[in-house]
Amino acid sequence: xxxxxxxxxxxxxxxxDPDTAGTPQSSSRAGRPIVDVHGVDKVYNNGxxxxxxxxxxxxxxxxxxxxxxxxxxxSTLLRxxxxxxxxxxxxxxxxEQGYDVVGQKGRKLAFVFQNATLMPWARVRKNVRLPxxxxxxxxxxxEQRIDQALDMVGLNKFGDAYPRELSGGMQMRVSxxxxxxxxxxxxxxxxxxxxxxEMTRNKLNDDLLRLWKAxxxxxxxxxxxxxxxxxxxxxxxxxxxxxGRVIEDVPIExxxxxxxxxxxxxEFAGYCRRVSEALEVASRQGExxxx
Amino acid sequence: xxxxxxxxERFVQIAAPLFVGVVFLLLWEAVVRATGTPVYILxxxxxxxxxxxxxxxxxxxxxxxxxxxxxxxxxxxxxLGTAASLLFVQSRWIxxxxxxxxxxxxxxxxxxxxxxxxxxxxxTTWALTVCAVIIxxxxxxxxxxxxxxxxxxxLLSMFRMYRTGxxxxxxxxxxxxxxxxxxxxxxISTGLALIGAVVxxxxxxxxxxxxxxxxxxxxxxxxxxxxxxxxxLGLITLTGITLFALMVWLSDRVLRNWHESALxxxx
Numbered sequence: 001x002x003x004x005x006x007x008x009x010x011x012x013x014x015x016x017d018p019d020t021a022g023t024p025q026s027s028s029r030a031g032r033p034i035v036d037v038h039g040v041d042k043v044y045n046n047g048x049x050x051x052x053x054x055x056x057x058x059x060x061x062x063x064x065x066x067x068x069x070x071x072x073x074x075s076t077l078l079r080x081x082x083x084x085x086x087x088x089x090x091x092x093x094x095x096e097q098g099y100d101v102v103g104q105k106g107r108k109l110a111f112v113f114q115n116a117t118l119m120p121w122a123r124v125r126k127n128v129r130l131p132x133x134x135x136x137x138x139x140x141x142x143e144q145r146i147d148q149a150l151d152m153v154g155l156n157k158f159g160d161a162y163p164r165e166l167s168g169g170m171q172m173r174v175s176x177x178x179x180x181x182x183x184x185x186x187x188x189x190x191x192x193x194x195x196x197x198e199m200t201r202n203k204l205n206d207d208l209l210r211l212w213k214a215x216x217x218x219x220x221x222x223x224x225x226x227x228x229x230x231x232x233x234x235x236x237x238x239x240x241x242x243x244g245r246v247i248e249d250v251p252i253e254x255x256x257x258x259x260x261x262x263x264x265x266x267e268f269a270g271y272c273r274r275v276s277e278a279l280e281v282a283s284r285q286g287e288x289x290x291x
Numbered sequence: 292x293x294x295x296x297x298x299x300e301r302f303v304q305i306a307a308p309l310f311v312g313v314v315f316l317l318l319w320e321a322v323v324r325a326t327g328t329p330v331y332i333l334x335x336x337x338x339x340x341x342x343x344x345x346x347x348x349x350x351x352x353x354x355x356x357x358x359x360x361x362x363x364x365x366x367x368x369x370x371l372g373t374a375a376s377l378l379f380v381q382s383r384w385i386x387x388x389x390x391x392x393x394x395x396x397x398x399x400x401x402x403x404x405x406x407x408x409x410x411x412x413x414x415t416t417w418a419l420t421v422c423a424v425i426i427x428x429x430x431x432x433x434x435x436x437x438x439x440x441x442x443x444x445x446l447l448s449m450f451r452m453y454r455t456g457x458x459x460x461x462x463x464x465x466x467x468x469x470x471x472x473x474x475x476x477x478x479i480s481t482g483l484a485l486i487g488a489v490v491x492x493x494x495x496x497x498x499x500x501x502x503x504x505x506x507x508x509x510x511x512x513x514x515x516x517x518x519x520x521x522x523x524l525g526l527i528t529l530t531g532i533t534l535f536a537l538m539v540w541l542s543d544r545v546l547r548n549w550h551e552s553a554l555x556x557x558x
Contacts, residue, residue, distance in 0.1 A: 084448055103453075111452060117445040120549040121467045133463070134453040162548050 031060030034186050034218045035081050040090035050076040052243035063219045065229035065236045069283050073244025074222045075190055082111045082188050110179035112189040116171035118163040124174050125159040131182045149177040169200035189221045230271045240282035242289040248278040334518040342518035354526050357503035360488040364423030368480055372431025380439040397429040405494035415501050423487030430479040438472025439465045471550045474542035481534040
């Protein structure tokens with residue numbers, strides 16, 4: 001097995017290392033592949049071709065958004081990257097190996113769902129510790145890790161609350177804390193902020209970028225918002241429907257940290273136009289396939 | 292002017308139905324007296340109340356018998372019903388093969404099979420209990436099975452991502468998700484256990500020290516002791532209401548923090 005030199009420590013404990021927090025990610029863009037989707041088709045039992053010949057490599061430290069009209073298979077692709085479901089053809093590799101390596105130290109994966117997906121019967125702390133319980137991690141530091149995760153999303157006062165006592169945005173943050181507690185290296189997010197109002201969404205976008213930097217995550221982010229994709233990502237992957245496929249891969253080269261100035265800049269508007277045009281082409285192709 | 296008592300939700304909840312009940316009883320007594328209806332046709336509430344006091348010894352003994360059968364049947368239904376549901380969710384095959392028989396058991400009138408069971412089972416108390424179980428178990432099975440299947444698909448995906456075993460899935464996910472459905476089943480089941488106990492006793496017609504409220508009603512009918520008949524009937528109703536209230540209280544206690552059914556939303 002060839003180990004490429006680690007670009008940063010394998011595990012960065014959330015919030016413990018102020019030196020790495022805020023370091024530009026540009027050096028890691030050429031990092032090793034974290035997840036590699038190669039020639040993948042996905043055909044459901046009912047005959048629907050969800051994905052056709054998809055190629056996508058996500059490298060260490062990247063923030064990649066998957067964008068496309070509904071039915072383009074972006075969520076399916078993300079689920080395959082999470083090891084949920086089998087590919088019909090082609091292969092998916094994690095850290096250049098099979099799914100078995102996922103979960104090992106430095107190769108942890110976490111998934112954030114479209115809705116918060118919390119257990120309503122369990123208090124916030126118990127929800128956050130679920131992945132640790134499922135992995136049978138019982139170390140003495142688990143309580144501390146839960147505290148840290150809640151701290152990072154600003155919910156340290158709400159550990160004993162029940163999910164339904166929280167607002168939608170707060171529930172989503174619990175969901176992110178639950179993903180963080182595993183100290184993931186790869187974070188997969190399926191339209192995590194789609195159901196939230198714009199102000200909450202912008203706030204959570206900024207939180208996410210901050211956490212991404214602080215923790216050295218690699219993120220794959222599914223969204224249907226052009227603005228959100230451009231604002232967050234190094235790369236926006238545009239997909240088309242029927243069959244689901246990648247049609248364009250737009251690099252967003254604006255430097256981080258990005259903030260309010262970036263949102264109103266002409267650079268941002270330019271990227272948005274470019275991605276929107278690609279999306280336009282994607283939609284048109286989908287319609288042609290329909291007729 | 293508004294009285295502060297009338298603003299109190301709890302007070303209204305208790306006082307309003309109580310008021311209706313008292314008015315009904317007064318009207319009843321008035322009609323019985325005004326028309327001079329004989330006691331052996333329709334006794335007034337006062338006569339029934341007298342029977343309650345005078346026959347309390349017999350009534351209470353019968354109540355205990357009926358309650359014993361009801362509670363035993365309910366407990367067995369909960370245990371066996373839950374076990375059956377847990378079995379059903381293990382595999383679609385098991386569910387598909389066995390569920391129709393659970394339905395069959397439910398739709399067969401208990402009155403029609405009670406005589407058979409009374410022949411087969413020697414001990415009367417157990418014979419009655421078996422009859423009551425046959426009708427009380429179904430809501431537990433159907434509700435709990437539905438609950439164990441009603442799991443948030445995303446949470447299930449998460450468990451799959453961590454390659455969690457079936458037992459962990461069951462304990463951490465399926466059982467908590469099923470609780471509201473399970474309690475719903477229990478509410479229906481208590482009532483059915485009581486009905487089963489009473490109906491079976493009507494068919495069995497057991498007397499002596501084993502006599503429950505149903506037998507007391509039969510016997511009072513033969514003796515034209517109609518006030519006592521009403522008193523026994525009243526006790527059955529009261530028992531049913533108490534058991535139901537107990538279930539509501541229990542389910543509210545367990546679910547109050549998280550489930551919609553147990554929440555008080557202020558408008």
